[in-house]
Amino acid sequence: MVAQQNNDWAEKKVFTTGEAAKVCKVSQQTIIRCFDSGRLNGFRVPGSRFRRIPREELIRFMRDNDIPLETIGSTRKRVLIVDDESEIVALITELLESDGRFEVCQASTGYDAGIETERFKPHLIVLDYMLPDINGNIVCQRVRASQTMPDTRILCISGVVESSEVERLKRAGADDFLKKPFDLTEMISRIELLLEIESK
Numbered sequence: 649m650v651a652q653q654n655n656d657w658a659e660k661k662v663f664t665t666g667e668a669a670k671v672c673k674v675s676q677q678t679i680i681r682c683f684d685s686g687r688l689n690g691f692r693v694p695g696s697r698f699r700r701i702p703r704e705e706l707i708r709f710m711r712d713n714d715i716p717l718e719t720i721g722s723t724r725k726r727v728l729i730v731d732d733e734s735e736i737v738a739l740i741t742e743l744l745e746s747d748g749r750f751e752v753c754q755a756s757t758g759y760d761a762g763i764e765t766e767r768f769k770p771h772l773i774v775l776d777y778m779l780p781d782i783n784g785n786i787v788c789q790r791v792r793a794s795q796t797m798p799d800t801r802i803l804c805i806s807g808v809v810e811s812s813e814v815e816r817l818k819r820a821g822a823d824d825f826l827k828k829p830f831d832l833t834e835m836i837s838r839i840e841l842l843l844e845i846e847s848k
Contacts, residue, residue: 657720663701671720672710682709711767724751725843728768730761730787731776731805736828740774743832749845758782762790770800771843774835777806777817788821801842805830 657663657671665683669676682688683699688709690701701709703720710717727750731737737754744750753768755761758779765773773791777784784804791800804817807828814825824838840847 658723661703663703663706665699665701668701668706671706672713672715673719724749725771725845726751726753726768727839728753728755728761728764728770728773730755730758730773730779732756732780733776736776736805739832740835743835744839747836747848749848750839756780758787761787765791765794765797765800769797772801772803772839774839775802775804775822777804777809777813784817784822785820788817792821803835803838803842 657667660667663671665679666676668688669679672679679688679701680699683690683701688701689705690699692699707717707720709715710720727744729737729740729752731740734756737756741752741754744752753764753770755764756779758781761773761775761779764770773787775784775787779787784806788802788804791797791802802822802824804814804822804825805828806825809817809825809827817825823842826835826838837847
């Protein structure tokens with residue numbers, strides 16, 4: 649029955665407060681209170697007191713409150729892209745979002761990467777080695793030191809790293825390295841391998 653519900657919720661675009669309560673595993677009154685206080689956004693059905701919550705808003709609410717997205721039937725892998733080059737970020741984001749198997753978040757500094765890693769809880773981080781504030785080694789070490797993300801994979805990218813630095817990156821916690829400019833097909837292959845998902 650639970651599996652069937654998850655399948656139904658995977659296709660659902662708008663949720664009732666009762667459905668949102670089941671997804672979040674809280675009481676319906678909790679969802680209603682969050683809705684009425686503005687913590688959970690949505691709309692009221694015209695001419696009635698019924699509340700409705702769009703899928704994207706429910707996912708945002710679940711993320712903000714550390715509620716696992718698996719209950720909503722989301723099978724997409726979460727990927728955090730950390731790079732200060734907006735063109736690279738846009739390229740990788742478009743590649744992954746158009747693929748359909750990934751949910752993407754972005755950060756441009758090591759500081760932002762730390763915040764987004766805790767909030768987004770990525771399955772994979774695509775990490776540029778040279779960030780404006782800190783280098784990739786430090787980010788790798790911080791992710792590996794976190795108790796909440798033991799299985800997060802890290803794919804480092806850079807165009808200026810020597811082989812000895814690549815080894816240091818891997819010792820710091822990176823799982824793989826890809827040199828810029830990289831082939832997009834190669835990037836997808838590396839991500840599939842790291843996340844242990846089948847090729848398309």
